[in-house]
Every structure is written in C-alpha cells, then in structure tokens.
Amino acid sequence: MSTPGALHGLKVLELGTLIAGPFCTRLLAEFGAEVIKIESPEGDPIRQWRVLHEGNSLWWSVQSRNKKSVAVNMKDARGRDLVRRLALEADVIVENYRPGVLEKWGLGPAELIRERPSLVFVRLSGYGQTGPMKDLPGFGAVGESMGGMRYVSGHPDRPPVRIGISIGDSLAALHGAFGAMVALRHRDATGGKACGQGQVVDVALYEAVFNMMESLVPEYDLAGVVRERTGGALPGIVPSNTYTCGDGANVVIAGNGDAIFKRLMLAMGRDDLAHDAGLATNDGRVPRTAEIDAAIGAWTVARGIDEVLTTLKAADVPVSKIYSVADMFADPQFLARRMIEQHRLADGTPIKLPAVTPKLSVTPGGTQWLGPRLGEHTRDVLGALGLSEGEMGTLFAEGVVVEKPAPG
Incomplete structure (x- = not known):
C-alpha cells in the first residue's frame, strides 16, 4: 500500500x-x-x-x-x-x-x-x-x-x-x-x-x-405481482437475456434501451424489427419478448462468440461474454485496471x-x-x-x- x-x-x-x-x-x-x-x-x-x-x-x-x-x-x-x-x-x-x-x-x-x-x-x-x-x-x-x-x-x-x-x-x-x-x-x-x-x-x-430486491415490495403491494424466476432474462425490461453462440459460448446482450434496441436490430440485419413502431419503446417490447428473444437467439447461434462481440461492440450495444476466472486472467480490461x-x-x-x-x-x-x-x-x-x-x-x-x- x-x-x-x-x-x-x-x-x-x-x-x-x-x-x-x-x-x-x-x-x-x-x-x-x-x-x-x-x-x-x-x-x-x-x-x-x-x-x-x-x-x-x-x-x-x-x-x-x-x-x-x-x-x-x-x-x-x-x-x-x-x-x-x-x-x-x-x-x-x-x-x-x-x-x-x-x-x-x-x-x-x-x-x-x-x-x-x-x-x-x-x-x-x-x-x-x-x-x-x-x-x-x-x-x-x-x-x-x-x-x-x-x-x-x-x-x-x-x-x-x-x-x-x-x-x-x-x-x-x-x-x-x-x-x-x-x-x-x-x-x-x-x-x-x-x-x-x-x-x-x-x-x-x-x-x-x-x-x-429492487421493486419487489411495491409491485406486490399495488399491482399484486409476485416476481418469479425468469432464467437469464430481466423481466419487464426487453431485451436483456443470455444467448448461446454457435461455438457454444454464452453471451449477455442488454439491448433494452430504446435507441440501443434499434441499433441492435440493425446490427443483426433485422431492419423490420428496428423500424417496427410497436417495438420503439419498452412497454411495446415486453408483450413480444418471446419473439424478440427468438430473433436474437437465432442470430447469435449462427455466429461464433468473437463475431457477436465484435459486431455488437461496433454498434455500441452493451454485450459481454460470460466470463470464467480463466477469462478474467487474460482479459485486457482486468489487466489494465x-x-x-x-x-x-x-x-x-x-x-x-x-x-x-x-x-x-x-x-x-x-x-x-x-x-x-x-x-x-x-x-x-x-x-x-x-x-x-x-x-x-x-x-x-x-x-x-x-x-x-x-x-x-
């Protein structure tokens, strides 16, 4: 010290x-x-x-x-x-x-x-x-x-x-x-x-x-909502989930901001979803969570982790491989810090x-x-x-x- x-x-x-x-x-x-x-x-x-x-x-x-x-x-x-x-x-x-x-x-x-x-x-x-x-x-x-x-x-x-x-x-x-x-x-x-x-x-x-536990209490008190298990997804905030790549690696993609979602869809070549007025805001995306997750999952599974990371980082979309400790030992951000x-x-x-x-x-x-x-x-x-x-x-x-x- x-x-x-x-x-x-x-x-x-x-x-x-x-x-x-x-x-x-x-x-x-x-x-x-x-x-x-x-x-x-x-x-x-x-x-x-x-x-x-x-x-x-x-x-x-x-x-x-x-x-x-x-x-x-x-x-x-x-x-x-x-x-x-x-x-x-x-x-x-x-x-x-x-x-x-x-x-x-x-x-x-x-x-x-x-x-x-x-x-x-x-x-x-x-x-x-x-x-x-x-x-x-x-x-x-x-x-x-x-x-x-x-x-x-x-x-x-x-x-x-x-x-x-x-x-x-x-x-x-x-x-x-x-x-x-x-x-x-x-x-x-x-x-x-x-x-x-x-x-x-x-x-x-x-x-x-x-x-x-975030909004657990008021959601139950005023809306009667009991938050349940949702796997890798972030409930009510879409899209934010874990997806599998073609080489078996897992990646977290958080495209839940309105502008970020549009950039994500364009980077994936899904202009139809990027310009869908019904998906422009989170309240419109939540009812179509399964559709959006399926589109992202189909895109990631057709590519290796490196291509997914490079493409989405270039599009300014929050993304990360799920790190093991071995990944941390070699990661430039961990080393730089x-x-x-x-x-x-x-x-x-x-x-x-x-x-x-x-x-x-x-x-x-x-x-x-x-x-x-x-x-x-x-x-x-x-x-x-x-x-x-x-x-x-x-x-x-x-x-x-x-x-x-x-x-x-």
Whole structure:
C-alpha cells in the first residue's frame, strides 16, 4: 500500500468467523484500518474451507489480508478479560456470533459502550438482534432464501438455484461496513473518539438481501405481482437475456434501451424489427419478448462468440461474454485496471489475489500482507496492551493464548 489508507488510525476488533463478519473487517483492513482478529486456539474454520495449499485455505489468504491474528481461548475467563481490554481500546467491534453469546461473556454492547461511549458495535446475524427468530441459527443460504433472492433465481420450470458464491453473507458484510462508516461519521460529529456518541449497527443477513430486491415490495403491494424466476432474462425490461453462440459460448446482450434496441436490430440485419413502431419503446417490447428473444437467439447461434462481440461492440450495444476466472486472467480490461495482484505465500509460492476495490485516487486501498498464521500477532498485540513477557509466558504455557510457529 503506497499510502497509509483513508482508515489509518482506526482500530477494529473482529469477533467473528467464516464469512459475514470477517468480510466486513476485510474491507476496513484493505483501506488502512488496524484489524485485530480474535481467533479460537483451533482457528477460524475458513482456514480449512474450499481449495487448500499445504493444508491452508487459499480463500484465507484474501479474506484475512492485512489483519492481525490473536488466538485466545475465550472459554477461559482470562481470555475473555484480554478481549475485553482490547475491545475498550477499539473504535469499532465487528461480531457475528449468535445473539446473546457475547452478553453471556460480559462483552455485549450495552456493557462495553457504557464503559466506552464512543464505541461503534457492528453485529451481523441471521435474523438481527430482535424479533421471534433472533435466537435461531441463520447462515447466508437462509438469508438468501428468506430475503427473496433464491425465489427469483433460476429457470421458471425448475427449483430455485443458489448463486455460485456466498452472496448473502457478502451483502451483509457490505451493509455492516457501510453502517460502521455511517456510525463513525456520527461519532466524529458528536465529539470524536474521546467523547462522541457510539451506537450499535444491527445487520440481519435476510434484511441485507431483502434490501437488494429492487421493486419487489411495491409491485406486490399495488399491482399484486409476485416476481418469479425468469432464467437469464430481466423481466419487464426487453431485451436483456443470455444467448448461446454457435461455438457454444454464452453471451449477455442488454439491448433494452430504446435507441440501443434499434441499433441492435440493425446490427443483426433485422431492419423490420428496428423500424417496427410497436417495438420503439419498452412497454411495446415486453408483450413480444418471446419473439424478440427468438430473433436474437437465432442470430447469435449462427455466429461464433468473437463475431457477436465484435459486431455488437461496433454498434455500441452493451454485450459481454460470460466470463470464467480463466477469462478474467487474460482479459485486457482486468489487466489494465490491475485487478489481479501478484503476491507470495509464506512458503514462497507465487499466488494471485483479487485487487482491492473501489479505487480511490488519493487514498487507495491495498494488500500489506496475506492472511496471517494462527496467532501470528498475539505477542505483539498483547505487548502493546501492556502485558509483560512473564505474563504472556504464563498465558501461552496454560493455553489461554496461542501462536502457530512460522513455517520452516
């Protein structure tokens, strides 16, 4: 990172595992916040998720980049006391335990904010901190289902499908990071770190998904419309769909603007549709969706993906091949924007990671280090907290805190 980052000086304590909480703090760490991640002596389970290298998750490398790992046994009262002391030095706490767990440990927001009134406490959970379902377990898949996303995902003649990533958790994380920034803005406007007003940011996974559902609610309320699954099409906005090319590649064509639709039809050699007065506006095209999609599909299937892309880009029609990760690695736009970063794992193995986004012109984010070893920063953080070598030695010897030795 060439600059300290816009969030330099912000101290964040992460009390979370897996996806929602850690992705929230990852965003803050990427822009300069000091994120201290509290892990159990066994480590965050995501360390063992998906594809592994030398026993470690490749996902971990990016999910916990720029974070400090402190491994603490919070079942031990001494461990909880250490976390409490760290919490009272933090600007922001991010947690995704089930509601009530931190309260049982004396680490809930009511108690901590009473001692540190400027503290911002971000809570991510399946159903939020209130309501009849608050105590139930709720992972991202549940939030996607309850929030409405799963219902509209897939083809109309098949059961709903899962989007290929943990989108519910990630959407909650984005809402959590945004909520933290809003709460910090209020804190700074009311006196800052010393005497400003802190607050709780309560993010429910299902509500984060629900917040993305566009016009779902008013359409049902006033028109009685229940949005259904439509495959690759964008319902009510025509044409916008996925089409198959002659070489088997799939392409997304968004010709739903009135002028764009005309350019698309002319590029396809369908002057009859381009000059059809009934198709000049979207409200006329919607009843003839099947006809339009059939015309576009017949045109694409007679051509390879390269010809389709070249022709439609020349006509200024929004179009894209559906990218795999292999496509991204070779794509000139990804490369020009430096969206693939080169790094090395602790054992020296080269590894590429996604670059930080969004891009800021003055205080850009960046990668300072990859996901740390379990407890890699325990000694440094506890030393900064004021513990002596003797005190730390006792805690290490008795398993209250741990650190995994460096490789080699």
